[in-house]
Amino acid sequence: MNNTKILSTETLPRNLEELQKPAISIQVLIFSIKNNELTVALIKRPREPFLNFWSIPGDMIEEKDPLEAAARSILFRKTGIHDVYLEQLYTFGDVNRDPRGRVITIAYFALIPHDSIDLAKAPPTLKASWINVDSLPTLAFDHNKIIRYAVERIKAKLLYSDIAKSLLPEKFRLTQLQKVYEVILKTSLDKRNFRKKMLSLNIIEPTDDTYVGGSHRPARLFRFCTKEIVIFE
Amino acid sequence: MNNTKILSTETLPRNLEELQKPAISIQVLIFSIKNNELTVALIKRPREPFLNFWSIPGDMIEEKDPLEAAARSILFRKTGIHDVYLEQLYTFGDVNRDPRGRVITIAYFALIPHDSIDLAKAPPTLKASWINVDSLPTLAFDHNKIIRYAVERIKAKLLYSDIAKSLLPEKFRLTQLQKVYEVILKTSLDKRNFRKKMLSLNIIEPTDDTYVGGSHRPARLFRFCTKEIVIFE
DNA sequence: TGAATAGTGTCTTTCAGACAATATGCC
DNA sequence: GGCATATTGTCTGAAAGACACTATTCA
Numbered sequence: 001m002n003n004t005k006i007l008s009t010e011t012l013p014r015n016l017e018e019l020q021k022p023a024i025s026i027q028v029l030i031f032s033i034k035n036n037e038l039t040v041a042l043i044k045r046p047r048e049p050f051l052n053f054w055s056i057p058g059d060m061i062e063e064k065d066p067l068e069a070a071a072r073s074i075l076f077r078k079t080g081i082h083d084v085y086l087e088q089l090y091t092f093g094d095v096n097r098d099p100r101g102r103v104i105t106i107a108y109f110a111l112i113p114h115d116s117i118d119l120a121k122a123p124p125t126l127k128a129s130w131i132n133v134d135s136l137p138t139l140a141f142d143h144n145k146i147i148r149y150a151v152e153r154i155k156a157k158l159l160y161s162d163i164a165k166s167l168l169p170e171k172f173r174l175t176q177l178q179k180v181y182e183v184i185l186k187t188s189l190d191k192r193n194f195r196k197k198m199l200s201l202n203i204i205e206p207t208d209d210t211y212v213g214g215s216h217r218p219a220r221l222f223r224f225c226t227k228e229i230v231i232f233e
Numbered sequence: 234m235n236n237t238k239i240l241s242t243e244t245l246p247r248n249l250e251e252l253q254k255p256a257i258s259i260q261v262l263i264f265s266i267k268n269n270e271l272t273v274a275l276i277k278r279p280r281e282p283f284l285n286f287w288s289i290p291g292d293m294i295e296e297k298d299p300l301e302a303a304a305r306s307i308l309f310r311k312t313g314i315h316d317v318y319l320e321q322l323y324t325f326g327d328v329n330r331d332p333r334g335r336v337i338t339i340a341y342f343a344l345i346p347h348d349s350i351d352l353a354k355a356p357p358t359l360k361a362s363w364i365n366v367d368s369l370p371t372l373a374f375d376h377n378k379i380i381r382y383a384v385e386r387i388k389a390k391l392l393y394s395d396i397a398k399s400l401l402p403e404k405f406r407l408t409q410l411q412k413v414y415e416v417i418l419k420t421s422l423d424k425r426n427f428r429k430k431m432l433s434l435n436i437i438e439p440t441d442d443t444y445v446g447g448s449h450r451p452a453r454l455f456r457f458c459t460k461e462i463v464i465f466e
Numbered sequence: 467t468g469a470a471t472a473g474t475g476t477c478t479t480t481c482a483g484a485c486a487a488t489a490t491g492c493c
Numbered sequence: 494g495g496c497a498t499a500t501t502g503t504c505t506g507a508a509a510g511a512c513a514c515t516a517t518t519c520a
Contacts, residue, residue: 064335067324095299
């Protein structure tokens with residue numbers, strides 16, 4: 001490999017205005033657990049390219065738009081809620097990922113408690129649908145790849161952080177918490193070992209409330225402790 | 234919070250050309266272990282803003298530049314080497330992080346074996362210096378924050394991946410490997426436990442070579458196994 | 467009292483961590 | 494033989510994982 005065609009700070013224009021800039025979009029993957037499945041909120045594209053393909057909600061941004069605020073704005077439009085877990089995922093920049101021209105996408109993902117969202121109440125800009133991440137159709141652009149990447153991130157963080165918190169209501173049963181792990185990790189866990197482990201981490205605490213769910217013993221409700229924790233030191 | 238000023242796909246220009254786009258830069262954090270310290274390659278800024286401040290090597294990119302290739306180009310210019318570990322770190326986009334205007338930085342980090350680099354042989358575009366990550370001066374822009382973020386990523390990945398491989402020559406002594414962990418994690422490890430653990434992971438294998446380093450018993454040289462591994466399932 | 471889910475304890479195995487003596491090559 | 498680093502094994506405590514029965518409420 002030779003060294004003839006390399007970028008060089010010294011040869012670029014001094015003024016930002018002289019640059020030929022790529023377009024930037026923000027895309028927000030909104031995950032929630034519905035019916036014991038990990039699902040992502042997708043919308044049907046209303047125009048070309050990829051007309052009528054399912055896609056991740058997002059927007060182009062302009063020069064002055066802050067990144068995370070743009071992501072939260074998209075999130076609010078699609079779900080009608082604020083104050084949920086939001087994390088930058090990755091920046092996807094393949095040169096030909098958008099047929100209209102060069103578009104670099106900064107992807108974020110959000111985690112939403114299954115009960116906090118009411119798509120019917122969300123502003124109906126473009127209604128999103130919850131689609132199981134394991135049965136995705138072919139999506140617009142490289143959005144299948146982006147979702148796969150996000151799911152791997154979520155799986156990994158489940159093991160060393162308390163992000164499960166963000167997928168549950170404030171008060172929850174231990175079986176609900178266990179289900180979050182089982183659904184995302186695609187495994188089944190022993191109930192006794194799971195409870196022993198969770199309680200030993202000191203990240204959840206019992207509340208005084210119980211949940212009456214039918215013809216059986218009511219369940220104690222727990223919540224995550226408010227203090228910051230580190231699961232593994 | 235009201236919903237009046239939100240971005241909307243529907244109201245943005247249909248053509249990418251009509252957008253007011255932010256500028257994009259690629260910055261590459263180049264890490265290596267020198268003299269039992271984790272160091273990062275920094276350059277002195279040759280002009281305003283932050284004239285003569287130390288900074289992370291990087292460049293603005295233009296519309297058609299692929300991201301990772303731009304990062305590798307920067308890396309080659311600063312070190313004269315190819316084929317090293319390179320990973321996208323994070324995209325930093327605070328609105329006021331560059332006094333010249335809006336600049337979004339896509340940061341990458343590279344890990345370099347300490348012996349593979351010869352800054353004297355690197356193209357002297359702008360010579361980089363290796364600076365201990367624990368004794369950084371005030372850097373240009375938000376570069377202190379970017380380096381702190383990268384160091385945390387490296388610390389975390391050391392525990393569940395084989396990135397130590399990328400900081401060592403192909404063949405190495407177990408004491409060298411241990412030193413990588415000790416320097417980055419800022420801890421001291423028991424030699425017997427460390428060796429037991431590393432060998433049990435089946436990610437390294439002994440070679441037939443030894444290293445003669447003075448008036449003492451020569452050390453066996455090891456190498457990382459070529460097959461892909463998962464340290465923790 | 468039967469159905470349905472909640473809640474609980476023991477044993478075994480594995481792994482992390484503390485700890486020190488011998489081996490080998492060079493001078 | 495002295496020096497410097499390389500190499501090796503045991504014990505203990507903690508945590509993970511396998512495993513099954515009792516408790517409570519409602520219909």
